Structures are given as C-alpha cells and as structure tokens.
Amino acid sequence: MINTERMERLYEASVEGNPTVLQTLLQKDPLILDKVALNQNDDMPLHIASMLGHIDFVNEILARKPKLSMECDSQGRVPLHMASAKGHVDVVKALLSANPEACVACDRDGRNPLHIAAVKGRYEVVKELVRAQPHAARAMVEQETILHLCVKHNQLEVLKLLIESMGDHEFLNTKDADGNTILHLAVADKQIETVNFLLFNTTIEVNASNTSGETSIDVLAQGPSDLKDQQIIRLLTQARGVDMKNESLFEEKPQNSISKLGSDNTKYNKKPHVKKDSKNNEDWLDKKRNTLMVVSSLIATMAFQAGTNPPSGVWQDNSIGQAGYAVMVYNHPKLYHTFLxxxxxxxxxxxxxxxxxxxxxxxxxxxxxxxxxxVIMWIATASMSLTYLVSISVLTPKPEAETFKNVVNGIVLVWIGLMTLLVAGHAIRIMEIFHKSPISRKKANVTPIIIQHT
Known part of the structure; x- marks a missing residue:
C-alpha cells in the first residue's frame, strides 16, 4: 500500500519540479515510483514533470529508474508524448537518452511522439526525434502518414523539415484511405504556400488521382470558390496539372499564332488553359442578384411608408368626416394623383x-x-425620384417653392437622363446579342483562302 501523505507530496514535488523532495521520499520509500507506476494513473511523476518541462526532476527520476520512460498512462502515452506535445527540447533529449525506443511508442490513437510534435508544430522537437529514430516518421496513423497530419494541421515548416530529412519520393506520394496525396489535402484546404512548396520544391505527383479518380484540380472545384482559387489554379497549371474529369479545361495551342504551310519545324507548346467564362458569368450574376435584392427591399420599404404616410400627413379631426384621409388629397388633388x-x-x-x-x-x-x-429597377428608381419631387413641392412654402422647384427639377431631369442613357446602352447590348447568330459568328472566324490558278 502507498502512503497517502507521501503520494500527495510526490505529486506536489512533480508539479513544482522539486528534486529535493523527491530524494527525501525515495530515501523513506525506495519503491515509491514503482508503486505509482503500477496504478497507471494520469498523474505519474515523470509524466507530469515531462509535461511541465522540469528537466532537473526528470533527470533525477531517470538516473534512478530509467525504465519509467516507457511507462504508459491510461491513454497509452509515455512521458516522451507529453514532452513532445509541449515542445520541451531538453526533456525530450533526456528521455531519448534513457530509451530511444520511446520515440516509436504509440498511444491509444496510434500516434507516436513524433506525430504529436508534428501536429503541434514543435519544429526543434521534430528535428531531435527524427535524428534519434528516423523510421518513426514512417509509422502510419489510420492509413495516414505524418505528412498528411502536417498538411491537415497546416504545419508547413515541419512538413518542409520532414521532406528534406527523408527525401523519399514514394513516401512523399503515399495516399491515405481515400487515395488522397498531401497535394490533394493542401489544395482542398487552399493552403497556397504549401501547394507552392510541394509543386516546385518536391517530386510530388501533380496529376495523381484519388479513389474517386479526382486530381487536385478536381478537388479544388468541389469547394466554395474564392480569391485563393485563382492563385492555386495558376500554380497547378504552371506545374502541368490536369483535370481528369474535365480535360477540356486544358487545350493544346500552337506556340506561334501564325504557322506556315509546308513548314517542317512547327512547334507546339502544351499550355493548360482554364476556362473561367462560365465561372465569371456566374459570379457576375450572383453579385447582380444580391445587389438587386438589397436595393429592391429598400425601395419597397420606402414606397410603403410613403404610401401609408403621405406628405402633409392625414386629417386628425373627424368633425367633417375626413379623419384618416390624406391632407394632400384636398389641398393638392392633382399632385396627389401624380404622387400616388x-x-x-x-x-x-x-x-x-x-x-x-x-x-x-x-x-x-x-x-x-x-x-x-x-430595366425594371430603373423604372422603380425613376418613379421614386418623381415621388420625391412631388413630396418636396407639396411641403415647400410658395415663396421658396418656385426657386427650389426649378433646382430640383433640373437635378431630377439630369438624373433621369443619365438613367435613360444606361438603359439605352443595355438595350443596344441585348439587340446585339439577339442579332448575332451562330452562322455569323462562324463566318467571322473563317480565314479566307486565296487559291492561285496557274
């Protein structure tokens, strides 16, 4: 049985990193560390000290009980897992000196300390672990490599270190359970820097396909589009990326725009060309729809309020049976008709x-x-401008009404004229589209050939 008081003092010493208290407890009970390890609790002294980075406390335990470096807690973690996760390089070196095999010990999730350090972005720790046990980097976690984990957690610097340290083409292009390479994952997550590094600094296979037959460009097309897409597409096309599902995105173009008949030296350069017309058209339509919806809602709200609360208000006195009716009806009947x-x-x-x-x-x-x-929106805005003109005319006193009316009339007329020009421009564009038949477009693209008779 473990003395409860001693157990509490040991726990406090490990939290504080006090090797003096540890030495005192070991003098009283030399087996106290072994007894704690039998319980396999999460508060084992070496695990706690490794997690908190108490190097002196860790060295004191390892000097007396080096085998404790391989003891696991309830989650299957050895002390090296804890030190690697927190990035305590000195503790990592001490634990590796006690037992280098701790580097390949896996927890309940199948991750060794190197996996944990890579996910957390502990660059220096990863360097030490790879130096001690290079083969630990090749361990798979649920059919994923450590490189997949780096990309998933956006740890580019660690990814560079691992690729440079290993330099293995086959391992670099290893696929996960869905057949995705690390390039698939980087493109899907739109990590531009990672994609750039993989394409131009490694031997990654650009056109590798997953189990669904999708290349990295196919994966990019499945997600929501944003400004990063254009940059990634540019990088992939420079690296000769091919869309397996839509090879029409790329076409062969002659290197020179003019080719001579009978020439034997005609050269062609295969340049991927991404057709963005449909995408740009859809983006343009979405922006226009959103704009029209917002503006229409605002104008409809204004028109409703103006209709239910016209200029000059409504009669409040019901002595002559006019309560609730617009004052403008009786004072300015013609203007009220125009307003309505x-x-x-x-x-x-x-x-x-x-x-x-x-x-x-x-x-x-x-x-x-x-x-x-x-065009309908133009009609609505023009109508609301006339509504505004009538309202101001009614509300302005007669001495100032004439001058103000002339100014407002001029401004409104100029504005309506500008809107008319815009509508006319759109009308001309529509007429051009309808008058352009497929036959005429084909004729425009035909190059005349002159045959010389001898």
Missing part, C-alpha cells in the same frame, strides 16, 4: 423584382433576363 401613381409604380416594380429573384426560375441565370430586371 409614381409611388405605386415604384412599389410594384420592386416587389416584382423581389418575387422574381426568390422564385429561382432557371431563365434568371442568363444575362439577358438580368438586364431586364435592371
């Missing part, structure tokens, strides 16, 4: 845009129909 028509047109136009955008109809994915929605 313009406000209603703006309100209905924006509601129509919102309804079309949320309907998800397939024809809305074309630029032509998006231009139609923009």
């Amino acid at each position: 028509v313009c406000n209603t047109v703006g309100f209905v136009s924006t509601l129509s845009i919102i309804l079309l955008l949320i309907s998800g109809l397939p024809f809305l994915k074309h630029r032509v129909f998006m231009w139609v929605l923009m």
